Structure formats: structure tokens, C-alpha cells
Amino acid sequence: MPDIDRPHAWLLTVDGAPQSYVDLDDPTHLEFEYARRLAHVLDTAAEPGAPLDVTHLGGGALTLPRYLAATRPGSRQQVVEADRGLLRLVAERLPLDGASGVDVHGADAREWLDAAPDDSADIVIADVFGGSRVPAHLTTVTYARAADRVLRPGGHYTANLADGAPFAFLRSQLATFAEVFEEIALIAEPSVLRGRRFGNAVLIAAHHPVDVATLARRTAADVFPARVEHGDALRRFIGDARPVRDGEAVPSPEPPDGAFSIG
Numbered sequence: 278m279p280d281i282d283r284p285h286a287w288l289l290t291v292d293g294a295p296q297s298y299v300d301l302d303d304p305t306h307l308e309f310e311y312a313r314r315l316a317h318v319l320d321t322a323a324e325p326g327a328p329l330d331v332t333h334l335g336g337g338a339l340t341l342p343r344y345l346a347a348t349r350p351g352s353r354q355q356v357v358e359a360d361r362g363l364l365r366l367v368a369e370r371l372p373l374d375g376a377s378g379v380d381v382h383g384a385d386a387r388e389w390l391d392a393a394p395d396d397s398a399d400i401v402i403a404d405v406f407g408g409s410r411v412p413a414h415l416t417t418v419t420y421a422r423a424a425d426r427v428l429r430p431g432g433h434y435t436a437n438l439a440d441g442a443p444f445a446f447l448r449s450q451l452a453t454f455a456e457v458f459e460e461i462a463l464i465a466e467p468s469v470l471r472g473r474r475f476g477n478a479v480l481i482a483a484h485h486p487v488d489v490a491t492l493a494r495r496t497a498a499d500v501f502p503a504r505v506e507h508g509d510a511l512r513r514f515i516g517d518a519r520p521v522r523d524g525e526a527v528p529s530p531e532p533p534d535g536a537f538s539i540g
Contacts, residue, residue: 287371289338291363294409297338299371304343310501311437311477312340314464315402317495318435318481319345321488322400328352332398332427334386334415335405338367339379346377354379355398357389359405387414387423396429403436411438411529416450417521421457421482434458434482439529442472446529448518450480451511456520458482462489462507463514464496470504470514475532 280286286300288308298308307313319341323329328351333342336358345352354377358364361383373379382389386405401424405415414420424434434454440447447463455461462481469476481487489507496503506514 287338289367292408296406297340299338299340299343301371304340304347307340307344309340310466310499310503311479312344313499314477314479314496314503315341315404315435315437316344317464317492318433318479319400319402320348320495321491322433323349326350329399330397330429331355331400331402332390332393333357334390334401334403336364336367336381337404338371339373339381341402341404342377342379343373346374346379352378355393356381357384357386359383359385386412387420390420390423390427393427395426398427399429399432401428401432401434403434406439407528409439409532411446413526413528416446416453416526416529417523418453418456419523421454425457431485432483433487434480436480438478438480439476439532440478441469441475441530441533444472444514445518446527447478448515449521451515452518453520454480454482455515459484460487460507461511462487462492462505463511464492464503464505466501466503470506 278288283300285302288295289297300306307316326349328349330353333356336356342354342356356379364381364383438447438450451461460483463478465478468474489505493505496505
């Protein structure tokens with residue numbers, strides 16, 4: 278659907294839920310808060326403007342790949358999207374610049390990650406939803422280890438997740454990635470963390486300290502301010518949650534009616 282306020286901007290919806298927003302004139306304009314939070318991770322991952330090798334699990338309308346191509350020219354990006362019909366629609370209606378450095382693959386995210394070369398990415402971004410739920414096979418320790426294998430030393434894994442109180446899914450995901458990575462952090466709005474509503478949360482995992490101070494400043498300055506949790510506060514949030522093993526994984530919870538719908 279076109280955005281009447283921006284001449285070449287488009288909103289992509291799937292089953293009535295907003296999925297991606299793209300401004301073809303200004304790829305640095307990020308309409309969705311969760312996309313801005315993922316972009317903050319990209320912005321703080323290296324010196325400004327330095328190119329990165331990034332693997333995107335989940336493509337949508339290629340919002341973040343376009344952003345990275347604009348802010349870090351010369352980056353090499355692999356985008357993995359299982360919905361080939363969606364890829365055809367985006368290629369037809371919202372085409373990428375041929376010199377963007379973005380390669381798009383129609384494949385299952387877990388299968389592609391399992392086959393990807395070791396040490397081939399500076400960042401792995403997961404924004405994968407089957408309908409409105411994160412698929413179960415992208416929630417396990419085995420999956421986290423696959424992401425770790427693909428990352429270079431000094432790399433980051435980051436994921437867009439969604440949950441609400443009592444946060445059984447989100448807490449289990451934090452516990453899962455804490456088993457594989459020494460450092461984890463979480464970005465979310467205070468109202469979500471307090472259990473007042475269902476919403477998005479961005480997970481960050483690495484083997485080195487995350488730049489929490491810079492992320493906190495950036496997320497606090499957003500239109501909808503968010504908080505960065507890490508260290509003891511995050512360990513208390515995880516509580517007694519256990520890492521997810523293959524064979525016991527389940528998708529993220531179904532959002533309540535109206536949580537992400539429009540119109």
C-alpha cells in the first residue's frame with residue numbers, strides 16, 4: 278500500500294499485519310521502531326561508513342538491506358527469504374539498485390544457515406516470522422551454534438522477537454543464546470518489559486562486550502523510547518528459564534488480536 282505522506286514509500290502487509298515499510302527515495306527512513314533498533318545495532322557494529330558482510334534471515338521488503346547499502350556502501354549482503362512469492366512481488370514493485378551488493382536467496386533460513394561457510398558474516402540478523410510467529414526451528418541451541426559458526430570473531434547476532442508477559446518465549450531465547458555467547462543484551466520498550474503489552478524485543482548476542490552505552494543513548498532518543506537491558510538485570514529477567522533443545526522447541530506465541538494489525 279502506498280504511503281500518502283511520502284511519494285515513493287510503501288507499506289507491505291501480510292494477512293493484515295504490517296510487515297515492512299520502504300521509502301524508495303530515502304532508504305535510511307525506517308518507519309517501524311523495531312527496524313530502527315536493529316539499525317542501531319548495525320550502526321554501532323563498526324566505524325561509521327565501514328562496509329560489513331551481513332546475513333539477513335528473513336527479507337520482507339528488504340528494508341534493512343537497503344538501509345545498510347545506503348549507510349555502509351560496499352557492504353556485501355546475503356538475504357534469505359522462504360516466501361518466493363513475496364520475493365517476486367518485491368522484485369517487481371520495489372526493485373533494488375543493481376549495484377546494491379545485496380544477493381537474495383529463496384530458501385529456508387535454518388537450511389541456508391546450516392550450509393553457509395564458517396566465519397563468513399560480521400552480523401547475522403534474524404527477522405523471520407511464519408505468519409506472526411517465529412518458527413520453532415529458529416529458536417534452539419543448535420540454531421544458535423550455527424549462527425555462531427557463521428559469524429566472524431567480533432561479530433554480532435541480532436534478532437527481532439515478539440512476546441508478552443510472562444515472557445516464557447523471550448526468556449527461553451535469552452537463555453538459549455546465553456549458552457552459546459558470552460554477552461547478550463535486549464532492547465525493548467519499558468511498557469513491553471513491564472508486561473503491559475505484547476510487543477517486539479531485539480536480542481543481541483556476541484563474544485565481546487556490546488556497546489550498551491551507545492545503544493542506550495540511541496534507543497532512548499527514538500520517537501518511542503526503548504531501554505537496553507544487560508548484565509545482572511537481564512540475568513534476573515531470564516530467571517530459571519532453560520535453553521531450548523531440538524525436539525522441545527515451539528514457535529513464538531500468537532500475538533493477541535490487534536497487537537500488530539492496521540486499519
